[in-house]
Amino acid sequence: MLQAVIFYTLAIAAVIAGVVVVTRRNPISAALALVVAFFFQAALYVLLDAHFVAVTQVLVYAGAIMVLFVFVIMLLNLRGDQGAALPQPSARAQVGLAVAGLVGTGLVTSLDALRRVDMGPAAEGFGTIQQVGGLIFDGTYLLPFEVASVLLTVAMVGAVVLAKREI
Amino acid sequence: MSFDAGELRYLSPEIALFAFAMLVLLHDVIARRPNREVSLAVTLMGLGVAAVLNLLTLQSSPTPVLAFSGMLAVDSFGLFLNFVVLLSAAGALLIGHDFLRRVDVLIPEYNPLVLFSATGMMLLAGANDLILLFIALEVMSIALYVLAGINRGEPTAAEAAFKYFVMGAFASAILLMGVALVYGTVGSTELRAVAQWFAIEGNTLGATPMLGVGLAMLIVGFGFKVAAAPFHMWSPDVYQGAPAPVTAFMATGVKAAGFAALARVLFVAFLDGKVDWGGTLWVMAALTMLAGNIGALVQKDLKRMLAYSSIGHAGYLLMAVAAAPVTGLADNPRMGGILFYLLAYTIMNIGAFSVISLFTRDGAEDTRIAGLAGLADRHPLVAAGLSVCLLSLAGIPPTMGFVGKFYLFAAAVEGGLVGLAVVGAVAGGIGVYYYLRPIVVMYMHPAEEHPVAPQLNRAAMGALAVAVAGVLLLGLMPGPLVDWARESLLSLAAWSGT
Structure with missing residues (x-):
């Protein structure tokens, strides 16, 4: 029960941070929201007892990759007001969306089918x-x-x- | 599991190649005026040492062995392809030596990068675990992204490098996702573990679609790497834009290593009555053969034409792979044609590109087919060499390309894929037309007013001579090589038991 509460709190927070990433006009705010999303994701990994992945997530993604992002943003000197309006979805984008939907459906179906497979508990100390x-x-x-x-x-x-x- | 230092001998060809790459790299950094001849000689020596070590490994372990906790498969399949990779690298080095001087790209890292990439290719050919397979694939690809963009001043080369990088990274990501899904289902990344998983009663693709999606993603990832339709769109631009020697390396080495990995994954892990990927590959093979050969018809640039031809050849190879689920490996003796053809394709393509690399004008490549006009009068030997390579690519006897193509079609027919073989024959018939066109231009068309003078040089001419000799000799006497290729392919059956 407690685990479920913690999981949903972290998961919802991660999704909110993710939505903020794509809706901010200012690239720096978007990048910082991404850091927040990464941290919540790392917390989810800890909840799964995947300590190594959690540490790597913080070190590599929240650390190294984010620094790279911020560097690029600063080098390009992007400002919030320069952001163009979101482009209208073209025919190509629609094809892309359709393919993404197809792949997504496949992934969700396969994950769903996985519930029916008895995997057994992970070995002691796994991850x-x-x-x-x-x-x-x-x-x-x-x-x-x-x-x-x-x-x-x-x-x-x-x-x-x-x-x-x-x- | 523990580490046994004695197993390092199985890895000796790769280690030698990497060590020589570092040696050449350091020489070029330390020497005040790096001598290009010395650099080339040491690099070629590295390839030679690796080839000798490869031969010793082949002789010392006649039965297939797993090394490094099942990560690396030491079998004659992988060792055969190691030779193909080494040949391809030697070709790229010889073609590139004078070419890079002419286009003014004196980057001493060229030779080491070719060796690095070849190291990745060799590991890829022997990888028995999806993790090692992925890392080896990246070693190969990252070195190639850089090689494709080595001519930074040329906008088309920069475009090619960037396109190759983006598409390659995309393909790698899809492949990695496939690896993750396979691991998620099977609980292991070792190829034999997947086969063992299928052997358990009730474990089918239908019950766990996740494995099916994983397999599909693996096939898509490899499809991008070997430029099979419908994942081939990037290759004409990239092959045309990249410098000629790099294109030669991409077309031959990557194709050999990519097909090695694809064949090993499919034949060892998924060659089981419960998984039918033959239909998928049937469609891919048919599309690839048609897209490549029809696309090549209208090309005016020799490099771009060979890019489309390379797509077509990937299709012929896929055709033989698609026959495997029907017959299994042991019951289809023609299946060795896959290995034979990869070698044949490498040799004839190296020959063709060694001629293409001669055509530069004022530091830029000029590879128009029209530019070949009258070459037979000015340089009859070069024209004859290119003609032999093109005829071999078209599959006309008595060349190596004919023998290889014969075995690929025979493998498909043996597997009952007569329809696919007919599609292949139609595509091959179309192919003869565009392979003959440069020959007609060379021999029958009058020279242009200011013809491009081919910049003859010893290294590229040597590569051409060896390639032509190989294409003709192995075309006339293919027997021993065909036997060796067949036995090498059969060594894969030791892992899957089919």
Whole structure:
């Protein structure tokens, strides 16, 4: 019961913050509302005992990605009053909406069908930082973890190649 | 599960490639005046070392092995494709060496980026787990986004890079969502675990649509990567805009690695009577073959024409993949044509692009088909080389392209997909027309007033010579290679038991 109350409070707050993101004219306000939405989402993850995902959510999304957003907004020097009126939905947008609706229906149906499958309770400690760390470093997911470092190296080299002025 | 350092030997080709990439990168940073010849030589040496290590791995583990807690499958399927990837990378390096100097893009990171991307492709060919598969896919793609945009001064190249990046990121996101849905249903990302999940009584796609949506998203994601219709719209612009050597790499390496991953996922995880993805692939294959070959008819630019042709070739490959659910792998000996064709396509495309890369004027590419007029009189050998590659792409004997196409069609017919084979034959017939057009222009049309002078250089000519020799030799004596390709494809059956 208590869990349900907490869940719905957090969920509704997250949705409200999400609506604020798309309705604000001032990009900075929209970005800040997004941070709020991210935090509520992180709280939802904690409620699911997914500690690792919650921490990552705060560090990566609320932290790093938001800083990037704010940087871009400030570099472009966007102001609220410059925002153009919302464009009328074109034919393409309607096709897009139809496809999105189709995919959304598929996802909802499949989630609904999932209720009928007995998944059993998650293992003790599932999703905790300790277990995630264990999975990575005891060898199970060691290879993808190491390849991820290759990925970061490539991304870094690539960013330098594309961005530096004089070669 | 624990880590066994001895398993690193299975990864030795990838490790060697990455180490050489870092070496070349450091050389270019430290050396005050990086020597391009030295850089190319060391990079090619890296490819050679990786190829030798790959061969040693192939010989030392004749039976398929799973390494790194089931993350990496070491089987001859993956090792075969590693060779294809290495060939493709070598082609891109040789074609690019002089080309980049001419278009004034002296970026020393070109060689390492090709190696990085090839590392990703090789991991992709061996990934037995959806997590590793995704990360490998990103290693490959991110290096390629940068390579596509390496010529920053050229607006079309910038457009191509951006388009490729946006579409690629979109495709990756869809693929990742598919991975999440598969994991949500099965509780594991390992491919064999999915097959085992299906083996349990009562576990069908109908009972859990989530897995079906996941599979659909995986197919859509791969469809984008290998440019299969209806997810091919980006590829003509990107292939035309990107620098010629990068286009060659994108068309060959990405296609090989993408099909490797697609085939491994479908054949290992989903090749079960309970899942019928054959119908979906049937439609995709038919659309892809028609869209590619019909689209190519009206093209006036050689690179753009080859982009459409590349879509068409993805269709032929999909046609063979679509036959797998009907017959299984073991009962369809022609299925090895997939691997044979990926190799053939790589060789003949590298040859064609090594000629295309010669046509630059004042630091910009000039790849109009009309610009080829009279080439046979001025440079008969180059014209002959390009003709052989184009005839092979069209599938005319005695070339490698003919043998490959023969096996793909045979695989489809063996699987009872006669209708699809007919569609393919019609599309192939259309294809002959546009492949012959550049040849007609080269041999019969008089030269333009100020013809583009092909900038002959040793590296690209070497690539062309090797490609032409390969296309003809392996077209005349395909036997051993066909056997090897068939056995390699069959090594996948060890995982799924079909």
